Amino acid sequence: MNGPLKRVSVACLLMFGLLMANVTYLGTVKAEDLRTDSRNVRAFYARYNIDRGWITADDGKTTLAKTVDTGDTTFRFAREYPLGKAFAHIVGFFAPESSSGIERAEGRYLDGSHPDLVVRRAVDLVSGKPAKGASVDLTLNTKAQEIAYKDLASTGKRGAVVALNPKTGAILTMTSAPSYDPNPLALANKEKVNKAYNKLDKDPDKPLLDRAIDLTYAPGSTFKTVTSAAFLSDDTSRDENTEVDAPDSLPLPGTTISLPNYHGESCGGRATMVEALTVSCNTPFAKIGMDLGYDKMKEQAQKFGVGVPLEIPLGVASSSIGPDEGKAALAQTSIGQRSNQMTPLQMAMVAAGIANQGTVMKPYLVNKIMGPDGTEIDGTRPEELSEAVSPEVAGELTKMMINVVQHGTGTAAQLPGMTVAGKTGTAETSPGKPSHAWFIAFAPVEDPKVAVAVFVESGSAGNDATGGAVAAPIAHDVMQAVLGQ
Amino acid sequence: MSAADVTPVPMTAKRRGAQLGMLAFAVLIVMGAYASVGLGLKDKVPSGMLVYGLGLGGVMLAAYLVLAKFAPWADPLLLPLVTLVNGIGLVMIYRLEEGGIKDASAANQLMWTALGVVMFSATLIALRDHRALQRFTYTAGFVGVVLLVLPVLPVVGSEHYGARIWMNLGPFSLQPGEFAKLALVVFFAGYLVAKRDVLALAGRRLLLIDLPRARDLGPVLITWGVSIAVLVAEKDLGTSLLLFGAFIAMLYIATQRTSWVLIGVLLFVGGALLAGQVFSHVEARFTGWLHADDPKIYDAGTSYQLMQGLFSIGSGGILGSGLGRGHPGLTPFSFSDFIFDATGEELGLTGLMAILMVYALIVQRGLRTSLASRDPFSKLLAGGLSFILAWQVFIIVGGVTRLIPLTGLVTPFMSAGGSALLANWMLIALLVRMSDAARRPPPQAIQDEGLTQVMQR
Numbered sequence: 001m002n003g004p005l006k007r008v009s010v011a012c013l014l015m016f017g018l019l020m021a022n023v024t025y026l027g028t029v030k031a032e033d034l035r036t037d038s039r040n041v042r043a044f045y046a047r048y049n050i051d052r053g054w055i056t057a058d059d060g061k062t063t064l065a066k067t068v069d070t071g072d073t074t075f076r077f078a079r080e081y082p083l084g085k086a087f088a089h090i091v092g093f094f095a096p097e098s099s100s101g102i103e104r105a106e107g108r109y110l111d112g113s114h115p116d117l118v119v120r121r122a123v124d125l126v127s128g129k130p131a132k133g134a135s136v137d138l139t140l141n142t143k144a145q146e147i148a149y150k151d152l153a154s155t156g157k158r159g160a161v162v163a164l165n166p167k168t169g170a171i172l173t174m175t176s177a178p179s180y181d182p183n184p185l186a187l188a189n190k191e192k193v194n195k196a197y198n199k200l201d202k203d204p205d206k207p208l209l210d211r212a213i214d215l216t217y218a219p220g221s222t223f224k225t226v227t228s229a230a231f232l233s234d235d236t237s238r239d240e241n242t243e244v245d246a247p248d249s250l251p252l253p254g255t256t257i258s259l260p261n262y263h264g265e266s267c268g269g270r271a272t273m274v275e276a277l278t279v280s281c282n283t284p285f286a287k288i289g290m291d292l293g294y295d296k297m298k299e300q301a302q303k304f305g306v307g308v309p310l311e312i313p314l315g316v317a318s319s320s321i322g323p324d325e326g327k328a329a330l331a332q333t334s335i336g337q338r339s340n341q342m343t344p345l346q347m348a349m350v351a352a353g354i355a356n357q358g359t360v361m362k363p364y365l366v367n368k369i370m371g372p373d374g375t376e377i378d379g380t381r382p383e384e385l386s387e388a389v390s391p392e393v394a395g396e397l398t399k400m401m402i403n404v405v406q407h408g409t410g411t412a413a414q415l416p417g418m419t420v421a422g423k424t425g426t427a428e429t430s431p432g433k434p435s436h437a438w439f440i441a442f443a444p445v446e447d448p449k450v451a452v453a454v455f456v457e458s459g460s461a462g463n464d465a466t467g468g469a470v471a472a473p474i475a476h477d478v479m480q481a482v483l484g485q
Numbered sequence: 486m487s488a489a490d491v492t493p494v495p496m497t498a499k500r501r502g503a504q505l506g507m508l509a510f511a512v513l514i515v516m517g518a519y520a521s522v523g524l525g526l527k528d529k530v531p532s533g534m535l536v537y538g539l540g541l542g543g544v545m546l547a548a549y550l551v552l553a554k555f556a557p558w559a560d561p562l563l564l565p566l567v568t569l570v571n572g573i574g575l576v577m578i579y580r581l582e583e584g585g586i587k588d589a590s591a592a593n594q595l596m597w598t599a600l601g602v603v604m605f606s607a608t609l610i611a612l613r614d615h616r617a618l619q620r621f622t623y624t625a626g627f628v629g630v631v632l633l634v635l636p637v638l639p640v641v642g643s644e645h646y647g648a649r650i651w652m653n654l655g656p657f658s659l660q661p662g663e664f665a666k667l668a669l670v671v672f673f674a675g676y677l678v679a680k681r682d683v684l685a686l687a688g689r690r691l692l693l694i695d696l697p698r699a700r701d702l703g704p705v706l707i708t709w710g711v712s713i714a715v716l717v718a719e720k721d722l723g724t725s726l727l728l729f730g731a732f733i734a735m736l737y738i739a740t741q742r743t744s745w746v747l748i749g750v751l752l753f754v755g756g757a758l759l760a761g762q763v764f765s766h767v768e769a770r771f772t773g774w775l776h777a778d779d780p781k782i783y784d785a786g787t788s789y790q791l792m793q794g795l796f797s798i799g800s801g802g803i804l805g806s807g808l809g810r811g812h813p814g815l816t817p818f819s820f821s822d823f824i825f826d827a828t829g830e831e832l833g834l835t836g837l838m839a840i841l842m843v844y845a846l847i848v849q850r851g852l853r854t855s856l857a858s859r860d861p862f863s864k865l866l867a868g869g870l871s872f873i874l875a876w877q878v879f880i881i882v883g884g885v886t887r888l889i890p891l892t893g894l895v896t897p898f899m900s901a902g903g904s905a906l907l908a909n910w911m912l913i914a915l916l917v918r919m920s921d922a923a924r925r926p927p928p929q930a931i932q933d934e935g936l937t938q939v940m941q942r
Binding site: 001002003004005006007008009011012013015016018019020022023024026027028030031032033034035037039040041042045073074 | 526584734737738741783795796798799800801803811812815829834837838841844845848856861864868872875878879882883888
């Protein structure tokens with residue numbers, strides 16, 4: 001019987017061989033597929049087994065996102081956002097299957113998977129402790145941020161406020177309204193989170209969008225600062241007192257229509273640059289744009305950062321003055337209409353560039369990254385983005401913008417004991433619809449510490465909303481908060 | 486008498502010391518695993534470690550003492566190897582229980598392990614010569630069939646999870662099929678030893694294979710019928726496949742005729758195909774295997790459990806998450822049918838290979854015993870028991886790793902469940918008993934009788 005017994009033994013050996021080969025296949029070749037299969041919830045659990053780093057502001061003094069150890073074995077660490085709505089778009093949320101905002105952009109630091117944290121991670125792995133991430137400190141001034149959000153949201157306005165430190169590019173305020181509470185989106189429950197998310201996603205007011213950087217809008221008269229910059233830079237002999245044509249109505253070449261001033265007002269046929277900007281005449285700037293031509297206008301806009309891809313580290317929608325569509329179109333582009341589309345951040349950069357003697361700094365949100373043990377791993381060094389105008393031209397522009405706040409459309413932005421420079425904007429959207437209200441400003445003029453852009457969306461602040469009446473007061477409050485008054 | 490019988494058989498070493506050492510090592514590994522579970526789950530050594538560890542150690546020491554006394558020549562590897570897989574199973578059940586799986590109970594499993602060792606000892610003590618079993622060939626056959634049929638009967642039988650393989654016994658429910666497995670292997674061995682000459686020699690040659698006579702097909706057809714009946718009445722594909730496979734293997738060992746294997750395979754495949762057509766649950770098993778990854782099949786729940794098991798193994802990767810650090814409880818029945826996958830998640834490919842190696846070694850020791858045995862009944866019984874163990878591991882592990890269609894069976898010594906533990910410990914007792922007989926040196930001549938041959942009258 002030994003013959004067949006030996007053959008049966010070989011059969012047994014074969015069976016174990018097959019089992020081992022199959023298990024090896026599953027544990028090596030197929031393991032990655034199985035691990036990452038969407039139906040395998042372990043990846044979902046693993047998200048909550050990391051002591052995620054915190055997100056702070058004001059040099060670590062204010063907590064924007066924190067991790068709470070619940071002691072639960074399945075979902076150990078919960079994520080909370082104590083300051084909620086005002087910071088939602090920047091901080092983002094850590095959802096079961098995705099993340100947004102800084103939670104996403106700095107995710108590898110926060111969850112500890114960044115190469116800079118590799119040593120720390122190895123120590124955690126060996127000691128069996130849950131991985132601990134680095135914390136991210138933001139440049140935000142939380143007081144100004146909360147005031148900006150309150151100014152927008154408390155009266156049901158839709159819009160955005162961006163405040164920059166003109167000398168460094170640090171983003172002091174960036175808020176968008178309407179906003180949302182990120183806490184329900186950070187629960188460890190896919191079903192609840194999806195429900196909450198879908199509800200927000202379907203909201204016609206689009207609260208999930210960050211109006212400061214995700215969308216672009218016609219900048220209206222605030223863009224006249226860029227047109228002025230191009231005009232003054234084109235010939236060094238020009239200054240704020242250079243006289244330009246300011247007809248009551250400017251015929252647009254190639255069309256049968258002509259461009260009027262706002263509400264059909266007159267600017268007296270001729271006006272100095274400062275006069276034209278102070279009352280925000282349309283015709284002089286439209287004519288300047290047409291005379292300079294598309295290329296010069298585009299080049300000047302580009303020098304302020306228009307069309308330059310930005311990561312702050314959140315992605316920023318690309319601003320653009322639109323395509324070259326002839327003189328008539330260029331006239332409208334030069335006063336911030338037609339296909340001229342800017343993000344509120346871009347307009348803040350324009351104000352900041354003028355404030356910083358013509359140099360635009362690269363905007364950034366992350367102040368520094370702190371390792372799990374409290375040591376600084378990385379800090380952002382301010383970087384120049386471009387030189388928009390010469391210091392002389394910046395000086396002329398500043399003088400013109402001071403006049404706007406002192407005697408013109410932007411008086412609501414005046415701050416006591418301080419010189420403020422600014423420019424209003426009231427952008428027509430489509431015929432019969434209310435305008436967008438804009439205001440850009442910086443202060444104090446002698447030593448600029450804050451540059452701000454306020455945008456209030458069409459229809460959310462009454463039918464006759466103008467930049468001076470609606471946007472300038474918000475800029476006033478934000479600047480005041482930043483300057484500590 | 487051939488010359489081979491005259492050469493003295495070399496003395497086999499008892500190696501009791503080595504066995505005790507290996508046993509202690511197995512218990513130590515298990516205790517280490519307990520500590521690891523506690524550290525993984527709660528960052529501290531569990532208070533139950535000593536209770537479980539010493540409990541297992543004590544029980545195994547008792548088994549060792551019984552073995553040393555009643556089967557001193559037995560194979561030294563069997564007991565430590567079985568202790569190791571039994572212990573790892575115990576640890577996994579403990580881990581799943583601590584992880585919140587309500588149906589997993591480590592205390593119960595330890596109790597059943599202890600009872601299993603009692604059965605092991607009782608078998609060794611009561612059965613001094615396993616050849617006595619040959620006298621009970623037909624009794625064993627009868628008992629086996631009765632045990633198989635019990636769950637189908639009203640009142641005593643009960644159906645759980647879609648299979649009618651349980652028998653109510655007061656507070657417990659038993660799976661008589663596990664014991665039927667043993668009784669039927671004893672019956673097959675006894676029957677085949679008696680009939681093997683007829684089965685092996687009679688018949689005619691057709692197309693290169695020797696076909697048996699039609700009337701000798703009887704036993705094969707009866708066994709096939711019983712297997713199919715089990716499949717139909719109890720919806721237990723696993724046991725059906727297990728018994729029929731074991732019978733065919735033993736028939737082959739006894740007769741050395743490949744034709745039996747072919748006939749058996751054809752009969753089973755035919756029966757399975759027929760069952761697949763007629764019974765939806767058999768068809769579902771097949772679809773769930775072939776298209777396990779298909780979202781439709783998965784969402785319908787047909788392959789949900791299998792895929793969850795595979796996710797478990799895949800997430801474990803090569804080294805595993807570490808005991809207490811994975812999520813093996815996500816797979817339904819992770820403590821019984823799917824304990825192999827659960828172990829794979831936490832101990833990784835490395836752990837699974839080690840476990841398969843241990844099983845392979847147990848089977849190898851059994852087959853070795855079979856080869857070393859001196860009489861046909863012992864050879865057939867040891868071969869049959871070893872094969873059925875290997876076959877069972879193949880069916881269940883192959884099933885939960887998607888090598889073959891999934892059929893519910895117990896992973897020997899690892900899965901939670903009393904009946905299987907008792908029956909498998911008895912199986913090991915039989916192998917130990919036979920290895921003792923096989924390795925025991927034959928009686929030596931008392932004195933050298935020189936060249937003078939004493940002729941008997």
